[in-house]
Amino acid sequence: MNAVKGVTFEKDAKGNNQYIRIDMERHAQVLYPLFQQLGIQKYPEEWKEGLTSEEFLSEAKAMLRKKFDGRSKVS
Numbered sequence: 001m002n003a004v005k006g007v008t009f010e011k012d013a014k015g016n017n018q019y020i021r022i023d024m025e026r027h028a029q030v031l032y033p034l035f036q037q038l039g040i041q042k043y044p045e046e047w048k049e050g051l052t053s054e055e056f057l058s059e060a061k062a063m064l065r066k067k068f069d070g071r072s073k074v075s
Contacts, residue, residue: 025052 006023022031051059 006026008021009017010019010021012018024031
């Protein structure tokens with residue numbers, strides 16, 4: 001089987017393929033019909049409002065700086 005960017009197989013303890021990890025940013029449009037068939041219609045719209053990993057990291061850092069900024073440091 002040829003490797004596809006954004007798709008990885010995860011194995012169980014016995015080494016058998018058990019799960020598929022799919023990059024939704026790269027492949028979501030292809031999967032929408034499957035989601036609809038499975039009755040998962042609400043998720044693709046909600047994902048559009050989600051944060052990228054870079055946005056999340058940036059916001060998390062800002063929140064942590066705000067929370068801990070100005071506190072005394074332990075040596």
